Amino acid sequence: xxxxxxxxxxxxxxxxxxxxxxxxxxxxxxxxxxxxxxxxxxxxxxxxxxxxxxxxxxxxxxxxxxxxxxxxxxxxxxxxxxxxxxxxxxxxxxxxxxxxxxxxxxxxxxxxxxxxxxxxxxxxxxxxxxxxxxxxxxxxxxxxxxxxxxxxxxxxxxxxxxxxxxxxxxxxxxxxxxxxxxxxxxxxxxxxxxxxxxxxxxxxxxxxxxxxxxxxxxxxxxxxxxxxxxxxxxxxxxxxxxxxxxxxxxxxxxxxxxxxxxxxxxxxxxxxxxxxxxxxxxxxxxxxxxxxxxxxxxxxxxxxxxxxxxxxxxxxxxx
Numbered sequence: 304x305x306x307x308x309x310x311x312x313x314x315x316x317x318x319x320x321x322x323x324x325x326x327x328x329x330x331x332x333x334x335x336x337x338x339x340x341x342x343x344x345x346x347x348x349x350x351x352x353x354x355x356x357x358x359x360x361x362x363x364x365x366x367x368x369x370x371x372x373x374x375x376x377x378x379x380x381x382x383x384x385x386x387x388x389x390x391x392x393x394x395x396x397x398x399x400x401x402x403x404x405x406x407x408x409x410x411x412x413x414x415x416x417x418x419x420x421x422x423x424x425x426x427x428x429x430x431x432x433x434x435x436x437x438x439x440x441x442x443x444x445x446x447x448x449x450x451x452x453x454x455x456x457x458x459x460x461x462x463x464x465x466x467x468x469x470x471x472x473x474x475x476x477x478x479x480x481x482x483x484x485x486x487x488x489x490x491x492x493x494x495x496x497x498x499x500x501x502x503x504x505x506x507x508x509x510x511x512x513x514x515x516x517x518x519x520x521x522x523x524x525x526x527x528x529x530x531x532x533x534x535x536x537x538x539x540x541x542x543x544x545x546x547x548x549x550x551x552x553x554x555x556x557x558x559x560x561x562x563x564x565x566x567x568x569x570x571x572x573x574x575x576x577x578x579x580x581x582x583x584x585x586x587x588x589x590x591x592x593x594x595x596x597x598x599x600x601x602x603x604x605x606x607x608x609x610x611x612x613x614x615x616x617x618x619x620x621x622x
Contacts (some may be wrong), residue, residue: 318412323621329563335556335595342551345489349482353455356380358475369460376458376483401435464488493539502535504559512556566606
């Protein structure tokens with residue numbers, strides 16, 4: 304009655320005789336720490352009103368895309384129009400006075416040439432014409448300033464990107480320098496805040512897995528030398544963060560240490576009665592079954608870490 308199990312066991316060992324084997328050797332792996340990075344824009348710049356006045360036009364809202372230099376709003380100062388009319392009226396009056404002074408100067412020079420006038424009178428009229436020319440130039444400069452102030456009422460995007468905030472509405476009264484919109488441009492990156500014990504393990508250019516399951520890799524481009532509140536600040540760049548939302552939190556696997564492990568392919572592990580076992584080749588005779596304690600799978604999923612039960616140099620039989 305007992306001969307059947309013995310025959311089956313012998314047949315199983317015979318089938319393993321030609322099975323593949325791997326010789327265990329220590330391999331170095333990188334330990335990672337899961338943290339959340341915050342998506343930041345490289346440039347966050349407010350588009351400000353350069354003059355005070357009333358906002359009469361607002362062409363953007365949150366989420367809108369703008370180009371650098373694009374006009375996004377218009378602020379009008381109602382005092383500029385009458386000031387401009389006053390400056391132009393003054394220019395006309397001074398121009399008329401200078402024309403009259405030039406006529407008087409011509410007459411005085413003609414009389415002086417005939418000996419009927421005085422040099423003093425001609426010099427006075429010339430000085431008066433020169434003074435009026437200077438006053439005209441000053442009035443024209445004042446008009447140019449008023450025209451420039453009117454042009455400064457057009458609010459332009461300082462950078463190209465997306466509008467994060469537009470906290471004002473049409474009809475609002477703005478002060479000079481008040482923000483009309485906040486624009487994020489220059490691309491996105493991840494800012495990380497890690498415990499300071501990991502400061503030594505962070506290096507420029509280190510590869511970092513981003514997203515669930517490490518769907519893509521990024522690269523550490525900056526590590527700030529100052530530790531704030533026990534945290535090391537680092538910046539991470541990637542070709543595509545998979546989001547356009549500034550401030551979104553993204554899962555990141557940060558390399559923090561390297562260690563040596565023993566690992567076997569998942570297929571080599573057999574579980575029965577809640578116990579993990581592997582077959583180890585013997586120098587002589589059939590393979591022996593060894594009880595092991597398996598750890599987590601390696602990051603690439605090619606093998607499973609062995610915590611105990613095996614040693615370097617053991618020959619594990621694969622099914």
